Amino acid sequence: MSERELIDLWTKARWHVIVSQLAPTLLLGFTVGLGIVGLGEATLAVRIAAAGILLASGILGALAQFSAASEGIAIARDLTSMAPTSAVSQHIIRIAPLLNVVKFVTPAVFVVVFVALLVELFLR
Structure with missing residues (x-):
């Protein structure tokens, strides 16, 4: 793959991360509003x-985020191996480790929020 193709794949993976956060966030907001x-x-x-x-929305969102973040990290590795010349590629390589936040921290936050909602729904 060319450097440009990898940058295009990075852009798609980043977009998938963003979109995968929308449905669970909207559902959580709607549920809190209903509460x-x-x-x-x-x-x-x-x-x-x-x-x-x-729960279903959160699981699907977390899987989509984990997958897109993993792909983004792999794309950055591929860019690293080709000794990129563009500033965009070098930036992608520098920020790729932050995708671990998407892979691990975001699902952990969902679990905490989900447990708080369960407490409110069933124990109050």
């Missing part, structure tokens, strides 16, 4: 359904 208007007092079945939807 304000009474989701905590909804029937048990509705609360279980809400928790299940959040």
